[in-house]
Amino acid sequence: MASTDDKVILKSSEGECFEVDMAVASHLQIVKSVLEDCEGSSDKVVSLFIVEAKYVAMIIEYYKNYVELKEKHEEGGFEEKLKEFEKQFLEQIDKKELKGLVMAVNYLNAPALFDVVCTAIAKHIENKSVEYVREYFGIVNDFTAEEEAQIREEHRWAYDGVNDD
Amino acid sequence: MSDYLPPEVLVEIFLRLPVDSLLRFRCVCKSWHCLITDPTFVSLYTQFAATNNHKKANRFIIRRYSKVQGKETFTLNFDDDGSLVATHQLNWPFKSSLDYFQIVGSCNGLLCLTDYHSKQRGCPQSIILWNPLVRKFANVPLKHNIDSRCFDAILGFGFDSKSINYKVVKVVYFVADYPSQVVWREVEIFDLRLGAWRNSKATVTTYPDFVIDRSSQQAFLNETIHWVGCTLPNKELGGQQKLVVATFDVSNEVFGQLEIPEETANLGYRNKMSLSVLGGSLSLIWYKNVWPEQHSSICYIWVMKDYGVSESWLKQYKIHLTCGVSKALGLRGNGEILLVMSHGLLVSYDPESNRISPLDICGDPYSFFLDTYVDSLFLWKGLHKVRPEVLL
Numbered sequence: 249m250a251s252t253d254d255k256v257i258l259k260s261s262e263g264e265c266f267e268v269d270m271a272v273a274s275h276l277q278i279v280k281s282v283l284e285d286c287e288g289s290s291d292k293v294v295s296l297f298i299v300e301a302k303y304v305a306m307i308i309e310y311y312k313n314y315v316e317l318k319e320k321h322e323e324g325g326f327e328e329k330l331k332e333f334e335k336q337f338l339e340q341i342d343k344k345e346l347k348g349l350v351m352a353v354n355y356l357n358a359p360a361l362f363d364v365v366c367t368a369i370a371k372h373i374e375n376k377s378v379e380y381v382r383e384y385f386g387i388v389n390d391f392t393a394e395e396e397a398q399i400r401e402e403h404r405w406a407y408d409g410v411n412d413d
Numbered sequence: 414m415s416d417y418l419p420p421e422v423l424v425e426i427f428l429r430l431p432v433d434s435l436l437r438f439r440c441v442c443k444s445w446h447c448l449i450t451d452p453t454f455v456s457l458y459t460q461f462a463a464t465n466n467h468k469k470a471n472r473f474i475i476r477r478y479s480k481v482q483g484k485e486t487f488t489l490n491f492d493d494d495g496s497l498v499a500t501h502q503l504n505w506p507f508k509s510s511l512d513y514f515q516i517v518g519s520c521n522g523l524l525c526l527t528d529y530h531s532k533q534r535g536c537p538q539s540i541i542l543w544n545p546l547v548r549k550f551a552n553v554p555l556k557h558n559i560d561s562r563c564f565d566a567i568l569g570f571g572f573d574s575k576s577i578n579y580k581v582v583k584v585v586y587f588v589a590d591y592p593s594q595v596v597w598r599e600v601e602i603f604d605l606r607l608g609a610w611r612n613s614k615a616t617v618t619t620y621p622d623f624v625i626d627r628s629s630q631q632a633f634l635n636e637t638i639h640w641v642g643c644t645l646p647n648k649e650l651g652g653q654q655k656l657v658v659a660t661f662d663v664s665n666e667v668f669g670q671l672e673i674p675e676e677t678a679n680l681g682y683r684n685k686m687s688l689s690v691l692g693g694s695l696s697l698i699w700y701k702n703v704w705p706e707q708h709s710s711i712c713y714i715w716v717m718k719d720y721g722v723s724e725s726w727l728k729q730y731k732i733h734l735t736c737g738v739s740k741a742l743g744l745r746g747n748g749e750i751l752l753v754m755s756h757g758l759l760v761s762y763d764p765e766s767n768r769i770s771p772l773d774i775c776g777d778p779y780s781f782f783l784d785t786y787v788d789s790l791f792l793w794k795g796l797h798k799v800r801p802e803v804l805l
Contacts, residue, residue: 347418350418350422350426351418351422354419354421354422362425366422366425366426366428366429367429369426370426370427370429370430371429373426373430373434373438374430374431374434375434378437378438378440378441381438381441382441382442385417385418385441386417387441387442387445388442389441389442390442390443391440391442391443391446396440399439399440399446400440402436403436403437403547403548405433405548406433406434406436406437407437410437
């Protein structure tokens with residue numbers, strides 16, 4: 249079992265502190281490199297300046313389960329169990345929060361979760377209309393009506409069977 | 414944090430989107446258009462699909478020909494445990510001079526098809542590279558500088574993930590007294606990025622001592638094309654020949670060979686033998702005729718558990734069905750095998766219970782082709798000197 253020495257404190261943008269096992273935190277490349285840079289220092293607090301507390305909590309939840317499942321299913325079956333967990337994990341996240349989460353994960357440099365969230369966003373938008381996607385990402389259309397019509401004309405079939413909600 | 418996602422994150426999301434969505438999202442805004450149409454992204458997308466294709470093993474491309482309608486049909490089907498749901502009917506406007514095209518191979522989202530002259534064997538009349546999802550195709554230029562009556566041309570198709578490139582390989586050899594006297598003539602590569610034929614890196618001295626069975630469907634795995642081949646007669650062994658797996662590594666452009674299960678190596682061409690990739694492993698399918706029942710055959714499937722290790726061939730399935738199996742096509746996620754019965758119906762066969770369930774898809778039995786399918790943006794634009802044409 250991990251001793252208290254193996255803990256690290258992650259501080260969110262609001263200043264909220266999360267005590268996390270090193271085994272979990274080491275999956276976040278940014279935390280790992282910060283700790284390596286100040287090796288020997290007793291101060292094990294890492295400030296995640298731009299990450300909100302709710303995302304820090306999500307990321308910790310993901311990697312806590314990841315580490316536990318990996319330990320429990322060392323002999324095999326880890327990937328399947330992880331998939332099951334990932335499904336549950338994503339169900340409790342609002343679609344709008346996925347964008348914030350992907351930014352946070354990208355900043356923390358955590359490859360496994362990054363893949364999961366990118367796949368979830370792709371799955372969410374793949375059958376959506378262009379209008380929905382603009383609204384979802386807060387993008388302003390900078391094409392003229394003619395330009396847009398021309399691009400649409402090139403692959404007309406790609407606009408069939410999409411939905412807006 | 415704002416809604417704004419930086420390009421490096423957007424690209425990661427785009428890599429996980431299907432082709433249809435990407436084509437549609439080009440008109441979201443100018444920066445998305447730039448990202449999606451960038452040749453570097455097209456390469457990245459193709460490579461991502463190649464390395465992640467095991468995750469998409471539940472999507473098949475199926476070709477079949479209906480004699481009644483005189484029509485060759487291509488569909489993309491989703492393996493939904495129970496049925497095979499057709500998600501796309503693909504637009505294929507070409508008409509073969511025979512009934513249907515020969516599919517050289519399907520590889521990382523692209524298909525290579527060829528049409529042979531009905532009378533001149535070994536002489537392709539056309540070679541087409543086709544990306545069904547972006548609805549574009551390219552004709553591979555043909556060279557008719559050889560007398561096709563004396564030569565045999567074998568085609569292969571593969572994807573080189575090192576150079577992110579598709580290659581068609583043409584092996585032409587002169588047959589004096591088939592198959593005992595074969596003089597190798599040339600090996601050429603149609604390099605899609607180059608947009609032209611060129612000599613292979615394989616030189617005459619490295620040509621192998623085998624001939625390739627022209628009727629054998631290729632199997633593509635580990636950057637390598639596999640065909641059923643036959644060694645040239647060994648004088649020391651009294652002219653004995655044996656069947657092998659003839660290979661061509663498309664990345665390094667070198668030939669090689671693998672042993673086939675000992676039990677089948679001395680059978681000769683008279684028995685129908687074919688190679689396939691089932692569940693990610695190289696597999697050998699042998700259709701053993703059972704006399705005197707005309708339409709009946711026993712189908713044996715060997716699977717090479719460790720790629721390249723001859724000792725790892727395992728006789729995994731024996732399929733003996735009274736109505737006769739014409740072709741074993743593929744392995745499904747639920748462990749069932751897709752078979753074409755001699756009357757032309759596609760069925761799902763459960764090797765555990767020996768039971769079959771029909772799938773409501775039928776066609777000329779030997780016209781069936783099935784492979785797992787991943788999305789690719791290749792041939793859409795950029796990257797190659799070949800001018801792809803649009804299919805509407």
